[in-house]
Amino acid sequence: MKIHNFNAGPSVLPKKVVEKSAKSIISFNESGISLLEISHRSLDFMEIIEKTASLVKRITNLNDDYAILFLQGGATLQFAMVPYNLMNKEAAYLDTGIWAHNAVKEAENFGKVKILFSGKDNNYTYIPENYHIPDKVDYFHCTSNNTIVGTQMKSFPITYVPIVCDMSSDIFSRKLNFRQFSLIYASAQKNVSSSGMTIVIIKKEILEKIKRNIPSYLDYRIHIKNNGILNTPNVFSIYTSMLTLEWIERKGGISILEEENEHKAKLLYDEIDNNELFENRIHKNNRSNMNVSFFLKKKSLEKEFNKMWIKENIVGLDGHRLLGGYRASIYNAIPIESILFLIEIMKEFEKRFA
Numbered sequence: 001m002k003i004h005n006f007n008a009g010p011s012v013l014p015k016k017v018v019e020k021s022a023k024s025i026i027s028f029n030e031s032g033i034s035l036l037e038i039s040h041r042s043l044d045f046m047e048i049i050e051k052t053a054s055l056v057k058r059i060t061n062l063n064d065d066y067a068i069l070f071l072q073g074g075a076t077l078q079f080a081m082v083p084y085n086l087m088n089k090e091a092a093y094l095d096t097g098i099w100a101h102n103a104v105k106e107a108e109n110f111g112k113v114k115i116l117f118s119g120k121d122n123n124y125t126y127i128p129e130n131y132h133i134p135d136k137v138d139y140f141h142c143t144s145n146n147t148i149v150g151t152q153m154k155s156f157p158i159t160y161v162p163i164v165c166d167m168s169s170d171i172f173s174r175k176l177n178f179r180q181f182s183l184i185y186a187s188a189q190k191n192v193s194s195s196g197m198t199i200v201i202i203k204k205e206i207l208e209k210i211k212r213n214i215p216s217y218l219d220y221r222i223h224i225k226n227n228g229i230l231n232t233p234n235v236f237s238i239y240t241s242m243l244t245l246e247w248i249e250r251k252g253g254i255s256i257l258e259e260e261n262e263h264k265a266k267l268l269y270d271e272i273d274n275n276e277l278f279e280n281r282i283h284k285n286n287r288s289n290m291n292v293s294f295f296l297k298k299k300s301l302e303k304e305f306n307k308m309w310i311k312e313n314i315v316g317l318d319g320h321r322l323l324g325g326y327r328a329s330i331y332n333a334i335p336i337e338s339i340l341f342l343i344e345i346m347k348e349f350e351k352r353f354a
């Protein structure tokens, strides 16, 4: 039975990756012991973590000025860990969604937060391109893709201020000049791996300005000093990330994924725009290629539409619990067949109910 998985996270992973990952749980590299049973200090795992870090660098075109860490606590811990390490007095934030808003609230524990733009009053449906970043702030924080409402930043500011970016839901989905960022974090369960691990990419020089004492686990410098293995990391999630990154490389890298993602998203947005029964409420320039949100124009048809897609083995199409409506998360690994199938269902629904 074919399942079409539109979950927002944890979410669909490449089939080959899931299969190999599953095999490794039974017997890691045909060793007779499970990946879950190997030591995180073993040579085998050293190889895995080093390879995963070097794949991240290769795919993003970053050099050794950057350190790659695989931490726990999700992107949520990074909301606090970033200001803990980088905020001496004041930082500038874009409030472009519910996650961005949570990042602001955490940062307020450590200093002054200057909000350069808030989309709260227009339901986070657009992201401006023009805002002024004051020179004196310690860093500028933004969210590249707003998973819940379905907006995406299409460009990033040019500034001397270090840019920190939460890329949880669109990392490795499009070509970017990754060198423009001083710190990138992304929880793995959206586009890379299982939950329980966060990829953190840091330009090492920004850590030289830290003034406060920081508990070990929360101090990026201590993780770097310990080669990324300060304590027991999430072995399974790191291994699965390695497999996904290899899959990305085999496909031809991020530029190929970007083309595919643009194509997949366009197909779905075109259907939403042309279908009499649905609408997307996001400013056209900010529509996300990863999380496509849409609503029924007549809420009274909700029951009928839900019945229809659920019966067809479509999974995870419900909108976020705070917003309602629908959201198709179409990450790197979702096959185009699933998008075409959803479009077919939407067309059929229009035929019957318009």
Ligand SMILES: *Cc1c(COP(=O)(O)O)cnc(C)c1O
Residues within 6 Å of the ligand: 009, 073, 074, 075, 076, 077, 099, 143, 145, 146, 147, 166, 167, 168, 169, 187, 188, 190
């Ligand atoms: C999912 C998500 C988070 C939260 O991630 P956790 O791993 O649950 O902490 C933060 N930011 C963005 C943009 C997300 O999509």
